[in-house]
Amino acid sequence: MNEMLRTFRKEKQTAWRFAVVGASNTIVDFVVFFLLTAAGVPAAAAQVVSYGAGVINSYIWNRRWTFQVKRKANIKEVLRFLVVNGLSFGASLAVLLAAERLAPLWLAKLAATIAGMAVNFIGSRYWVFVEMEK
Numbered sequence: 001m002n003e004m005l006r007t008f009r010k011e012k013q014t015a016w017r018f019a020v021v022g023a024s025n026t027i028v029d030f031v032v033f034f035l036l037t038a039a040g041v042p043a044a045a046a047q048v049v050s051y052g053a054g055v056i057n058s059y060i061w062n063r064r065w066t067f068q069v070k071r072k073a074n075i076k077e078v079l080r081f082l083v084v085n086g087l088s089f090g091a092s093l094a095v096l097l098a099a100e101r102l103a104p105l106w107l108a109k110l111a112a113t114i115a116g117m118a119v120n121f122i123g124s125r126y127w128v129f130v131e132m133e134k
Contacts, residue, residue: 017066018124021058022117029054033109043100047093047112055085058120067129077128084123092116 033050037043059081063069069077092112099108 014066014125015121018062018121021061021066022120024061025054025058026113026117028057029113030109037105043096043105044093047096048089051089051092051116055089058085062124063129067124069129080128081124084120084128087123088116088119091119 029050031050032053033046036046036049041049059078063073092115095115096108096112099111102108103111
């Protein structure tokens with residue numbers, strides 16, 4: 001029972017840290033996105049650049065703080081991270097393009113962000129930053 005409680009607490013802490021990092025990614029993403037769209041860059045192009053800025057922030061902070069990976073970074077981990085973020089980006093871009101026809105841009109961007117975060121957490125937690133077999 002104590003082990004289950006310890007595992008639950010650790011998972012809760014991991015989810016909390018992921019949410020904090022996600023919030024910082026979102027801030028980076030939104031600031032870059034709205035600066036670019038205000039400068040006349042089309043929403044889809046602004047999404048590519050702003051999402052990329054968030055991805056860099058995400059890798060650094062999720063690896064170091066959220067999942068506290070101790071091993072040295074390797075190409076397989078980076079490639080898995082990029083695959084997950086590519087899938088997350090695809091989900092967010094699809095939602096953005098569909099939602100901007102139906103809702104204000106800020107609401108479309110919010111919906112896109114939520115979709116991307118869901119894909120990203122699942123992939124990061126269960127594929128990218130898992131403990132490797134020894």
